[in-house]
Ligand code: MG
């Protein structure tokens with residue numbers, strides 16, 4: 008039975024994700040799962056984020072890709088705890104892969120673990136990795152219809168980012184339509200708009216991370232699951 012197999016895979020994944028979440032909470036490490044399409048700007052976002060937060064926060068990165076170590080090579084310039092997972096064709100990270108990635112990191116030397124998921128806005132949303140928050144990326148060049156086409160990330164993300172806002176004058180993007188679709192799916196969905204090129208909106212993103220990590224520090228050991 009196909010359906011039974013899928014349910015068993017997800018159940019096993021959830022069990023391992025719970026172990027990851029427990030290990031991270033015990034080590035006092037906050038964890039973000041970054042989800043967005045190929046080219047939505049996940050790695051570029053992380054480059055600037057790591058550079059800007061490096062003085063204040065000890066950050067580790069697990070970056071997932073189908074092939075190549077290019078993202079890890081970019082990020083290791085800003086962070087000495089980076090591990091790359093090649094999924095070998097799978098279009099999402101699963102909790103067991105993240106568990107293996109965590110084994111390559113010194114968790115007790117970290118305040119924050121950022122997981123860059125495989126570029127894909129579909130199944131990464133459904134695979135719990137043990138994160139404390141999911142960040143969903145939409146980018147201006149992808150087009151303004153993406154929230155309507157991918158409602159699940161809108162419903163589940165702890166924070167949504169609209170990236171590459173520096174391109175708004177140059178590409179067709181119906182910002183009012185984008186916002187209307189987003190609010191129709193989830194009126195309270197938290198959204199920040201930013202550009203790593205101009206720096207617009209970036210301080211708000213950094214402040215969000217600081218508050219997120221701080222919340223974990225004050226609630227250490229009682230971090231609830233993020234779904
Ligand atoms: Mg990337």
Ligand code: ZN
Nearest residue numbers: 097098099130
């Ligand atoms: Zn997948």
